Amino acid sequence: MNDKRLSIRLLALLFAVLIFSTLFLSSCSGSNDDECTVENLPTGKIGCLMGSLETVFLQDTYPEAEISYYNSLPDAIVGLKSGNVDYVSTTETNIALYTKRIDGIKKLDISYFPTQEAFCLNKNRVDLISQINGKIKEYKESGRIDEISRNWSDCTNYIVNEVPKRTEGPVIVVGTTGEMEPINFILNGELVGFDVEVIGNILYDLGYQVEYKTMAFGALLPAIESGKVDIGAADITVTEERKKSVAFSDVYIERCQSVIVRDEDNESISIAAIKEGLKNNLIKEARYKLILEGLKMTALLSVTSLIFGTILGILLLFMKRSRFRLLSKTVSVYSVIIQGIPIVVLLMLVCYVFLGDVDASDIVVGMLTFGMFFSTGVLAALENGLNNIDKGQYEAVSALGYPRIFGFRKIIFPQLTKNSLPVYRGEIIAMIKATAIAGYVAIQDLTKAGDLIRSRTFDAFIPIIIVAIIYFAIIWAITLFIRWFEKKDDRNRRKREVKL
Amino acid sequence: MSMIEIKGLKKQFDGFEVFKGVNANIEKGDVIAVIGPSGTGKSTLLRCLNFLEKADEGEIWMDGKNIFDSSVDRAKICQKMGMVFQSFNLFPNLMVVENVMQAPIDLLGISRKEAYEHAMVLLEEVGMSNKALSFPDELSGGQKQRVAIARALAMKPEILLLDEPTSALDPMMVGEVKNVIARLADSGLTMMIVTHEMSFAREISNRTFYLDEGGIYEEGPTEEVFTNPKKPKTKAFFSKTKEYHYKASDVSFSFKTMSNGITVFGITNSIDAKLVNRASLICEELCINCILSHIEVNPIELEIHMAYLENEKALRISVEYNGNENNLLENPKVDEISVKIIKETSREYSFSFADGKNVLTILV
């Protein structure tokens, strides 16, 4: 154990010295006048932001470390509070905020590993980089960066300045997480924060229109690489590794890392606390609006995927049953592929690979992904329905003198719809549940709305429970609706009236 | 010119040759009974006619055209041949009348109203007009089959193919379907019917195809084939159908084999189902006492012969067994209830003993 600690210490020291010496750093702007020094890391499971620098640092200096990766710091803190990890490593800026906002956690008096934050750009945007660098230099020299930093330093009383916006000029898409208070986050339904104010002003000065996209931190770099996002502004630390895939602007701020742990003396659960929690999670800052908007997005995704997937599924069935081997083989391969990859991966493939160069809206990305996912379910439902149709039915159709396809359409297909409904119902529900991952590529659906709220309130349970209840209600309602429809359909079929 | 001419028809399934070259003519107005042991290709013959099976070789001529020619519209040929299946194959999502009217609307291009009226006439003919608005799953087997016949007739076929139309039916329902078919035969409609009911076949058909050995083994006017079959297998087939034999011994006895055998015997001879059930019951009671529960030290082997006496509409069961004189119906060791059942279900019974051979004759 001592050996391990020693080697960690040595390696960490070495790493730090390297950075210090190469970057000519003297102090860390975020932390008074103390120098950033490397201290022992406590033992235990570490929670880190996925793709963040600490991850790489810890992996290099502390290979035995058990690291849990989180998509956002609020998630990590939720993980900390629920005991999934023993401490969370992050910047001191974050820690100042989080310890003040959340009961039951505290900062450890450790300060280590200085980092430099810069904007990320696609390597092809050299022009933009030099423009931005010019502005960063100007802001630093004029003290504007420090001023903006001060605006966001007191988390009990932010000074929110309206960032000027242009309505014409070329559009720049800025990618950020929206979950990193006070650097970039949602306040009263608006994306604000230190990074947002800096990059917003810079781009305004440069004459650009700005469009923000929020996504998981881990999805940011791929989005920049694929060109979906022009600039990443999310407290991104400069590293050699990242430089391989994206370009960095000049450094606009420097930060230090520290860790937070559970503060067992300071935890409370009571009815009043729950009441307060509900109010905090729903009413304050009109957070229910996020839920409503997320619900709208989830509904929209579900309905478009339902329609697209059903049409595609029927098409697949005809292709699979066609006499052309190539067509039916294609369908088999398609089904295996769609069912063989996790839906999250499919979503990323659609978003970053298939539509990487296309400026597709969230709905299109979601509809394609979940529609394709659903189409294989529709195909399975239809095939199940077909298998339940007796061979004698086909023989009767043929013997009556129906041509093959005409007979299928006239006699077999109407039987199919009824036979397929039970499986179809299950597939619809599976698809709606699958849409919950849409947030991974910055689609703000219901689940994502819950994440956003959690990122503001740091409440592990209430947003999740609210979201769970809403999903349950939707699915329950849909189940009831389809049952009702089945019954009504059955009654319609049994109407005993001959249309003449 | 014949209505349908089959020339050199060959068909095999996975190397098993069902037809080695079938030749046959079907004339307009013929009612042809297709009979023979099971697995000899009776169904396959009908199914080759309307393309439900693909013939390997040969020609079938109809209206001056070989229907296997690629230029022939197969759907049109099928429309001229109605088919009635053993398992009805009604469309479950359609009402009875819709089952009958759908194909004419879709394929003959007549109006819904006209199709409906025609369907109602046909349903009236098969005695199903009062069920016009029912769904197939609300009908008995016999009713379903009558609707299926009406459905086939709705396309105004030139020939009706029936593949064991009564085999899947409860014995009680067979009569109503046979009546409908018999009336159709009288009306002059050309038909080919596969059936195991020999007396029914004899009653309605003018020609009989006996299938065996990879083709039509013997063919001729029904009366001739039935009363005076010429070839050995045909002779054997008819003699076997007239009597039922079962040897019930300790080792080989199986209730199922016996009662199935009696049921089939009943069907081939179109014997009243009630009669057959009674005979079956008597045989079972005797076997229970003699074989399963040993009334003697050793089980008694029974030889059961059953014959149908057409004139008296009665079944004669004679049971033979060896040993000392032993009238099972008087033997106190035989279960009382069994004896009572046998005596009450039979019309007459007698017993004789000679040369160590007991013969118990029961008339049902």
Ligand SMILES: Nc1ncnc2c1ncn2[C@@H]1O[C@H](COP(=O)(O)OP(=O)(O)O)[C@@H](O)[C@H]1O
């Ligand atoms: N689809 C099939 N595949 C393989 N063998 C078949 C098929 N249909 C029928 N056969 C075989 O062909 C023979 C004739 O069948 P079938 O025409 O149904 O006889 P039948 O109607 O006289 O009882 C049987 O031996 C049967 O096993």
Ligand SMILES: [Mg+2]
């Ligand atoms: Mg058959």
